[in-house]
Amino acid sequence: MDDDTADDAAIWQRALAGDGASFAALFRLHHPRVYRRILGIVGNAHDAQEVTASTFFELWRKRRGVRLVGGSVLPWLIATAVNLAQNRRRGTARYRKMIDSLPHSDAPDAETIATSNVETELLGVRLTTALRKLSKTDAALLVLTVLDGLTTVEAATVVNINPGAARMRLHRAREKLRADLADDPALAARRIPEGEHV
Numbered sequence: 001m002d003d004d005t006a007d008d009a010a011i012w013q014r015a016l017a018g019d020g021a022s023f024a025a026l027f028r029l030h031h032p033r034v035y036r037r038i039l040g041i042v043g044n045a046h047d048a049q050e051v052t053a054s055t056f057f058e059l060w061r062k063r064r065g066v067r068l069v070g071g072s073v074l075p076w077l078i079a080t081a082v083n084l085a086q087n088r089r090r091g092t093a094r095y096r097k098m099i100d101s102l103p104h105s106d107a108p109d110a111e112t113i114a115t116s117n118v119e120t121e122l123l124g125v126r127l128t129t130a131l132r133k134l135s136k137t138d139a140a141l142l143v144l145t146v147l148d149g150l151t152t153v154e155a156a157t158v159v160n161i162n163p164g165a166a167r168m169r170l171h172r173a174r175e176k177l178r179a180d181l182a183d184d185p186a187l188a189a190r191r192i193p194e195g196e197h198v
């Protein structure tokens with residue numbers, strides 16, 4: 001955990017006791033990292049801001065059941081953010097599918113051109129697609145261990161499964177990613193980080 005999260009437990013206890021300033025301090029402390037993680041999933045600033053706000057709302061709404069990991073509320077926030085962001089992305093995809101089914105002219109509009117340019121970033125698109133095929137728990141475990149640097153034991157605590165099950169799920173998730181990316185030599189050659197196993 002980062003040094004700046006060392007006093008999370010004390011701030012969290014004050015927030016639980018009804019100290020609004022302490023909850024605001026946690027928001028200021030963790031907002032940037034939570035926002036960046038969400039932005040990487042939903043892909044636009046507007047949705048990322050809304051999901052970030054929802055994540056902190058959920059923190060307050062479920063405060064009595066929040067589990068600190070390593071004395072920090074950040075892992076809980078990240079796991080919740082990933083789940084909410086994936087839900088938002090799925091909702092957006094359903095909306096886009098409905099819009100795409102409506103009749104439209106053959107001339108590409110600015111949105112179509114912009115979308116096409118983004119889709120040419122093959123590495124990001126393929127990796128994101130492969131990650132989306134994973135269950136919420138497996139995706140959360142990968143994000144927490146590979147991207148956020150938590151140990152497997154810490155990540156297991158956040159998603160509320162035992163460490164042995166977390167190790168097995170992480171192994172299967174990495175193998176699934178490798179298989180999904182195998183037909184692209186540039187992606188398949190990249191090593192998917194194993195994360196820590198202690």
